[in-house]
Amino acid sequence: MAASAYPPPPPYYRLYKDFSENPDSCPAPPPPVVGTYNLFGANYTTDDVLPSLEEQGLRQLYPTGPNVDYKKELRSLNRELSFQFLELSDVLVERPSQYARRVEDMGLILRNMHHLLNSLRPHQARATLIHILESQIQRRKKAVADIRRKREEVRQMLQESLSTLDGHMNDMQQDGGMAASLMESNLGGQKNGMKNYGFGAAQTYR
Secondary structure, three states, X not given: OOOXXXXXXXXXXXXXXXXXXXXXXXXXXXXXXXXXXEEOOEEEEOOOOOOOOOOOOOOOOOOOOOOOOHHHHHHHHHHHHHHHHHHHHHHHHHOHHHHHHHHHHHHHHHHHHHHHHXXXXXXXXXXXXXXXXXXXXXXXXXXXXHHHHXXXXXXXXXXXXXXXXXXXXXXXXXXXXXXXXXXXXXXHHHHHHHHHHHHHHHHHHO
């Protein structure tokens, strides 16, 4: 029998070759499965409901109802399982031919414990979802707090920068005013010197 590592695609892909040009030319997808269906020789159902032990042909060892104390029943089943294990040990020593019944009883107890734990799956899923949502809320609150803290730091840096720029501008204005005063005083002294020099020269000329 020949086998290929890269087999060709199934032939029905040709039905979708004109999908880009005319989407209506392709067959519609199959409807979703509702109810029971067969997969690999086993029957499954789309209803997400945990079947009871009676539906599986097993005897239920804990009470039914909405007010079941899971911790109490699991502890009781665990004690019964320990007792049955001790009984099995005694049977294997004293009456080895009668071990099958003890093994069957232990299997029934384990199946009841497994079914009781599976009954807690919805509660576990709800608690896990609540934990995930609370973690996301905490991360978002932390991110918002970090953004606000960074915003305040940037605002403080901007205020300090503006204060520094204002101080430099004031210093430059003061330096410019002092330079202007010095220039005016120098110019005034030069003018007075020229006047005095002209007046003295006129007297000497006369």
